[in-house]
Amino acid sequence: MKRLVLVLALAFSLLNFAHASEQVYTLGVVPQQSAKKLARLWTPVTQYLSSKTGLAIRFATARDIPTFEKRVVEGEYDIAYMNPYHYTVFSQKPGYRAIAKQKNKQIKGIFVVRNDSPIQSLNELSGQKLAFPSPAAFAASVIPRAQLDKEQIAYEPKYVSSHDSVYRNVAKGFFKAGGGVMRTFNNTAPEVKAQLRVLWTTPGYTPHALAVHPRVSSSASEAIQTALIEMASDPEGVTLLKSLNFKQLEAAGDGDWDDVRALNIKLLDHLLSE
Known part of the structure; x- marks a missing residue:
């Protein structure tokens, strides 16, 4: 009996250690809408991505856009959904890398x-x-x-x-x-x-970026990117995309936002020097 109790206690400890050591990836979404609405829209997406990638991904946002900007530059989010100008800034510091964007879409x-x-x-x-x-x-x-x-x-x-x-x-x-x-x-x-x-x-520009922080491994980035791109071929994924008013996501690279860089916007340059 004592041996059984010891085995169960050890198993429970190992289970707790596994949960405690599991890496959680935060997906930070720019607060264009209320936190409550964003949570309703994006939490099912993070749950879907978690199931497809085997990674623990959770939704996060901020109370307003300036707070979001501060958190992004400080690297608080592992994955971030950010506007085109944000990406041109935060790809410099702290070095977010674009992995996906809406396909055949321009932001207006x-x-x-x-x-x-x-x-x-x-x-x-x-x-x-x-x-x-x-x-x-x-x-x-x-x-x-x-x-x-x-x-x-x-x-x-x-x-x-x-x-x-x-x-x-x-x-x-x-x-x-x-x-x-x-x-x-x-x-x-x-x-x-x-x-x-x-x-x-307005005229159209390259839309929002889904980007990962430099600390996110290549294998994790690729798994997340693949899951995002394949959403459009999966009925559950299609439903989730529709809830966001998205049709399809595609792979993205840093140069996709050169049209925004050409505008030479300087509003957040102070964040790069802090």
């Missing part, structure tokens, strides 16, 4: 206004307070603001932490217009979207 920013707004052109935004997710939100903030500057349209930017917050604030009439992207606009609450219309759309 938008300005939204209320359905009943009389505004029909960007010129009519002159002198207005406009809502944006954050200063470095690429398609939802950087590109729309650059267009306003190019056309010498004076405005006052206000940063409201997420795309969903932009849409809610414009729908409530707190701002005449706000910046977002089509994917999050299509994915926002139906009752909010129904009150809005798209005023203007």
Whole structure:
């Protein structure tokens, strides 16, 4: 009896050690939407990737985009889903490597206004307070603001932490217009979207990157990349992609974001020198 107890205790200890020593990979998702909504959308994806790769992968995000940026530059996430401009910065420091992006997709920013707004052109935004997710939100903030500057349209930017917050604030009439992207606009609450219309759309650029931190091994990176690419050929994966408003993912390389680098954006250069 004592021997059986000893064997069981040893087995239990070994099991606990195995769980304790299991490496957990965090997938950090840029907080374009609320943490609750992102958890609902992305937790099933991390569970799917875990089952396909044999790696323990869990969802993570941040309360706002500046906090996310700080965590990415500090290497807090093993895998990160980040906007195109973020990738051009964080591929330098701490050296994230792109493994996947949406296939046959370009990201386009938008300005939204209320359905009943009389505004029909960007010129009519002159002198207005406009809502944006954050200063470095690429398609939802950087590109729309650059267009306003190019056309010498004076405005006052206000940063409201997420795309969903932009849409809610414009729908409530707190701002005449706000910046977002089509994917999050299509994915926002139906009752909010129904009150809005798209005023203007930016040119298209290479979309968000799924990238891994340099500490992630080549074997783990390849396993995650393969699972992401093969989602489109698996019914469960297709359902998960659809929930994200994705169609298909493909392998990506660092040079895919050279169109964004060509814009020579300097907003987050201070993070590279810290």
